[in-house]
Amino acid sequence: MELAVSDELLGTFVPIIIYWLYSGLYVILGNFESSDDYRLHPRSEEAKNIVSKWGVVKGVLVQQAFQIVVALSLFALVKDDSPVAKHQPPLLVVLSQILVAMVILDTWQYFMHRYMHINKFLYKHIHSKHHMLVVPYAFGALYNHPVEGLLLDTAGGAISFLASGMTPRAAIFFFSFATIKTVDDHCGLCVPWNIFHKLFGNNSAYHDIHHQLYGNKYNFSQPFFVVWDKILGTHMPYTLERRKEGGLQARPTKDK
Template sequence: MNFIDRFTEPLRFAIENGYNYLIGKYFLSNESSLDLYASILFVLIYWMIGSLFILMEIYEKPKFLMHFKIQKGKSQIQKIALQRTIKQVLINQLLTLAIAYWVHCGQRMPHSNRVPSLTRFLLEWTVFFLSREIAFYYSHRILHHRLIYKHIHKKHHEWQTPIAIAAIYCNPIEHLISNIIPVVIGPYLMHSHRLTYYLWVLYATLLTLSDHCGYHFPFTLPPIFHDFHHLKFNVNYGILGLLDWIHGTDKQFRESKYFAKNRIYFSLNSPSALLSE
């Protein structure tokens, strides 16, 4: 055990004991029940955050937040489109819950019983990021192939100006191969503890909502990279941008005015105002 892990071992041990107590007291040591409740919680978080952005778009309030909108003056919230989006998202979430039930109740996804040390946790998350980037980038590029796009991926691009709730508005086939698999492949390969897995899924849920929200708020990761993909279609296929840089599929983005805004801002001014100063 290295110095970092020795130093943080009391915290790791406390988290592990707390987790085991929670499972024993509230779930009768049945972790499959916890998986179900966690999955439902992620669905609720998705709708709570997504609904807030819908209200912002419809009523354009609070006004001071409108300055952070990426595609200025563009809003396409229409009742029919919104109803269609809500219906498809619910279908995809039911698919997610069904797969989660099949995987976890059938114990088809291996999990460690030991809460990881800090260095192990960081290693696992590094694998998560890289495996998700590889799986998402290449599946996403395949979905943009002219023989596939109009049959599957075109649905997701109905929102040229994206909104948060449309993050998983897509064909169920796409949802499986481009949303679910890239997220779970890392924890599956690493046999991660459930807490590590839950934190990762929570992060992935919040990130995809942010990437599709259409706003670039201060102190948050910039969603401009993926927003530009919705604007121009055939660029920025990845999440981190690493494979786009390697394959040159971010060239148009790098040459655009949006590239300069693709960073975290530590000011309450809008990115556009900061760039004009």
């Protein structure tokens, strides 16, 4: 007897499973001394973080609980069991929908993220929780205040899904990819074989700048492109340099 799992359930739970598996790989990688050559911060600098690793795990689990509720509700709202609805669109259409969703998610997150820095109340009481991680961890990518998790990530994902017109099956791949990219941006490592560093200007070094005091008002874009930062003057480019004590450092440079 075969047990069928719906696309809606897969779209809800696969990104969460991928979050912990992919961030877990970085935890394992980070335990090797050879990874020190690619760290953006020495291990000793993790003491700057204001929250414990266990506190980060608990915070992420809370956000993912909200994410599950919203995702299941969203899929139930748009679910259509008609034969026409079950027809999967051509691959080119799916890819174009995913690209549209990427642009929409980037746009939503840029303006919401930037506003949470501009508004002193929102920053102090909500967004500052994410910045307790001065030295980001891969598994801390979704460590946010629950309100921010709902507004920035969950709502942004829902709007991207609805506006792009993608099917629940396409959403499995889109949300999984967005999850991998977000985890990667917070991994704290800049390894030469990482394909995301080759394809995207928005990577772990770029986002690490934002987590530092000198870059707090720059590099708001996430998780894919840097377009809005460049258009609106909040882009802080960087150069990677070797630290004397080993590892890498993303040093800000001036545009042009």
